[in-house]
Amino acid sequence: MDTWERRVSSHQMEHNSIRRIRKGKRMQPTSPSRWILAPVVAASLASANMPVSAQDLVIEEVLVTAQKRVESAQDIPVALTVISGDMIDSIGIQSTTDLVKIAPSLTVREANHAQNSAFSIRGIGTITFGIGVEQSVAVIVDEVAAVQSGQTMAGLMDIERVEVLRGPQNTLFGKSASAGLLSITTKAPSEELESYLVLTATDDDETKVAASISGPLGDSLGYRLSGIWSDRDGYIRNLTAGEKDKNGSKNKNIRGRLRWDVNETIQTDFTAYYMKDETNCCARVWTEFDPEAKLFGFIPEAVAEGITPGEDNQDFRADDGPQNDSTTRGANVKVNVELGEFTLTSITAVDNWEFNVNQDVDFGDIDVLKYLTGGRESGGLYSVGWFETDFFSQEIRIASPAYDSYDYVVGLYYSDAETKRTFFRNLSLAPADFASSAGNENLGLFGQLTWRFTDSTSITGGLRWIKEEISADYENFANAEDTPFSDTASDEQVVGKLSLQHFIGEDTMAFASYTRGYKGQVFDLDVGVRNLIDPETSDSYEIGVKGNLWERRLQLNLVAFYTTYEGFQVQRAEIVDDVIRFELNNVGELNTRGVELESIALLSPNATLTFNAAYIDAVVNDYDGASCYTGQTEEQGCVNQAQTIDGGSLPYAPEWKYTAVLDYQLPLDTMPFDAFANLLYSWQDDTLLSINQNPNLTQDSYGVVNLRLGVNDKASRYSVTLFANNLLDEGYATSKLDVSRLFGNATARAQVTPRSTQRYFGVEARFNF
Template structure:
């Protein structure tokens, strides 16, 4: 018996050598464990009348999803494939309380849980939602937008998770677990082709190399054409071409010792995301150029997929990650060492004025010389992060289960930025973070049915930030309010977070729980255009939270129905919020502020049911009330008047946002999906039909409350039909359609450039229009 199999046996999970249909297994001392391969959920549905068990690592140990006192949504690889989840943005469609706010490039996008997320231009601010891949947190949230490949399981943990996952998990965690080596030689190749010209191929081979040595190798190539037509060139924008490879080697060099070595690399090149114009007022101009000339031939409105640009955007993301995981079996516990290094490079070029005509070199002087290609912005990022974690985890069933760990991380991110010639700005910056932490998670089993869970984390962090203004012709301003030489700052902070939960098993299939947790997101430097010595001396204050949660996890009717309900109430203090301020000269300056207080509360429900032996239904719903409680000195939004609540004091402009709803926090969000298996006894395969409807209510994308930033409520229908092998060699083929009824919607709305509230632009994602395709997978 291998070490992975031994640990699985101790925790009660199925052994990889003896897979149970519909059961997803994971070792607490290996991200995915050794896997026998994956049986599709549809096949499991043909053979079983009950729901399968899902084992998750939400508390850094293998546990049945229904035994974890945390609001968790978990998806297996087959469930993700059946519902078309291939990117992080797709997760928002199938997970309650999760939304994604997209920007023109990944560095400006944010992932939000229960209305809480971090939208920041600064490289010195960490996200509120941590992205964790095989137990290693990504340094920059933008690294997560490179697509998903060879995933064994994906978990969405809602609410503060800082005691186990660290200070960048103040609102929750997306925990991604990749596939591990199989115990026998297996392989597969998959392909996807769509009507909007996406062509993807992915291949995998896995198995033993020798006794006590296993491997897995996965590679993919994806080429997707754009869907926004640039009328100036005839090219399609917002397309993407990417490829990647991941390799893993598992070794048992000595008795009781397992070592897993993983390396991955991905390269993504895209020509977007670009925004299109939704509306404009007569006479609207940007940097002195009339907007009307750049919208001729387009379809102004919420279904405008045409634009005129004189400079087409380019984004390039290159990411490498290396992880070593060593596990020593000490009989009563496992000693685990996780060492990781990640390197991410990103570069973007974009048309800052969003026009297809020349702008004026001096917008205030109508006779000034035209600028042929308008205003262009470029930036380069380079992030490196080293982490080391040492963890001692008890094994087997005992009165007291424990996890004790030490953690160290050192991260560094560089950024160069240039915008020219209008409102010219160029600078170089660097941000570092060094973290040392000690944490523990204890479970005391008072009786067989009464359990107490407690977690504690001590975190010490040191941060630095430096900024050098390289804008040609920059001159000093009053009160040393600009950085002509290098501005730099440093700070440190200590914080203790904790969590306490009580759970009671009312029966073998029904558990209720209540928990209280504190959350913390570290301080940071607002390193962006407009950085000043004052910002260097005063980092943005840490964000803290207090979270209350109650829930019930249950199964009924011989495990045919699973219903999980959660009620939550979280109070945040000094929430870190990003805004863009338009100055009197028309220049746009990012500004990060601490919101005094906000509150997120609501109810979530998740349902899975085997209605019949061949029909499965999955549904989730969330009601979220996420509001600002105190933000009396908030900046005014672009174009806001005194009648709309903007108060001018000297050169500043302020509004009171107390009582306002958070950005991209829909009050209602739900989805329902059904899979009907079709037995075809006279054929060597069976069929299946799936359907899904996802809906969310009206939202605003602007924290400052701009009236043009509201996206109306919408719902999207996806469907598929296909065949799959009944036994033996894996085979699956499906015809699918996305957004069946062509429901257009945006994931970002704002005023264009310095149009002084005269023109509105939108970001329309790929999934906002209908497309169809075929997806196939063959394995052995």
């Protein structure tokens, strides 16, 4: 094995979801440099000495880096879902939002545009909007964090694995992981030349091309180049323009990786990427609309002419928009240095994200300004926004080898993010024209130690010291009397985790843990509001068991959790001078508790069943001053336009959710190819879509079926797949809006229905070279 091959093996043990047949004693966690030969030898022995048969079926072991070192997912006291690159391909996952199909504790709010969208884990997510607001669910790609929520709603390309870590993950991953973490690992350069081309076409007029090429460039240099281009028409009709083209998209995504083995002990990994998304999504369509409703309570023209409101409505009216364009570009360098038995890792990253959004804000195409200005102006109401985020981060850590009784990792993290925003709204009654910026400088010192005080029992403890300084600037061009605002604030916190785990034989592990979480303070920079909002903290408790049964053909993981959040950051709406204004504030207390089940069963040499389920009870315990929902009476708790929520449900937190995936491979002895089938069913309970407990903003329970059928060439040269997503055409909404107040309190409700809520068919052809 030459230098390049040896270093590729080392890198793949650290970064890839390397699988091997599990035999002998359980795996000990170790530093990356210790994982060069052992799994390769074990896999070679298994394949060389044992024929494949039903008696020899075992669940393959998956290695992860959930604790900043290479470990078996079954051997660590962390609640996580691992989605391999193979599963991503087999069930047709296209983007991060598709991950909710396989991870029941993960949900997503897909709103009218990406920046207003967010993930939740165990019912906890960011339900506010603002350029300084941190995400409750961090999204990390190759160990580099995304800053804004708009960056996290992204396509997946050439992925090795995704780790969904549930519960607060601040100790090792920083302050933007107070609810959990999506850790995405892309494929690394390969030791031999390989490439593929994937062509996709659908009946809803999408064309997509994905390609990748990888291999060595000599003994010490390797590369990987991947790209995706897609173009999809819309399915929502704008009756004003007479075109069915809204909720479509055009995407370009390219990523290059270059690895250089400087010498026997130093390896560098350089990655650069560019992404361009152009979307005219997502239009809000009427589900309920009073025919007598008048905009602002007095404008006589019909807003919903020609529209039949309802859950299946796909028509709307608008002068312009929606149109949202984003561009992401960045680069990072990872350096691994072997210092004897220790591994020193440095990760340096820069990232730039730009986002432009154009929205119609009067929910129609009538000449609103004519009525508001007495004929002095004409046209509809709209808003235009522009965002730009610049981000720099540096992490340095050192991981010890796995000694017989202990191992540890310590590190230092620094990041500096600045987001600028301009916003313009041409509403004469409440004009908006401002420029704002939010800065966040973060310093973290972290460490985690595992002590194995017996052969089967260990304790793990970790701490992270966080110091952050935030800044805010705001200038209101629409009001000359509004003094420009500029301020700074700082905070220090210590978070940590303590866990106890015990192995019961070779195939079962039980654990219990306590975690302290944190989400940083923020300046509210919405129109007319410049308040400093307190940070939120959390205390989380977990008990769990991970085991292999049925001669390791069945894997069962069960976790129970209870988490309390203090000062949870929310957004309330209030009416000031007859205009709705949004304002950030803190909830006194909320908690989430539940049970999560994950299982994999090898039913036969050709059939695999995956079943994941979650029961989650996410409740607001103490929220004084919450905004009332439209139509809420004093008897229902609305007093002076405010209510107290005590015992209400959190939004985007279905009580029950489960997913089943059946994968079947059918050998065809007389043909040059084999057949396969993949069936996915995902179901979730009734879901509240507004924290103010509006009973009209709920989504009924629903289940979605995805089916994929195809053939694989026996020599792995090609595959052809026919697929149907949302086969039963089960309609649902990912967000809903009640704007009855804008229509004189007459009923006016709308919803957003992204592509996943539609049935569509397609064909995919893959060619491997």
